[in-house]
Amino acid sequence: MLSLSPELELSIHHLAEQSGQSINDFLTDVLKEYQSETEALQRAKQVLAGIDAGTIKTVPLAEVMKEYDLDY
Numbered sequence: 001m002l003s004l005s006p007e008l009e010l011s012i013h014h015l016a017e018q019s020g021q022s023i024n025d026f027l028t029d030v031l032k033e034y035q036s037e038t039e040a041l042q043r044a045k046q047v048l049a050g051i052d053a054g055t056i057k058t059v060p061l062a063e064v065m066k067e068y069d070l071d072y
Contacts, residue, residue, distance in 0.1 A: 016026035050056035
């Protein structure tokens with residue numbers, strides 16, 4: 001079971017009410033969003049490490065735009 005401070009519990013209750021969701025649905029949405037953001041951050045850190053290590057090549061935007069005949 002999760003133990004929350006009374007202040008946090010009250011805040012969650014109010015936010016759920018304002019969103020028109022049950023507390024369970026609100027917290028499920030919040031946790032899914034947090035998970036998604038955390039996974040995206042981990043992927044970004046892996047890519048950055050690859051760029052720093054030289055195992056991932058970057059391409060200048062101007063080059064990509066020219067290759068696909070897009071306005072720059």
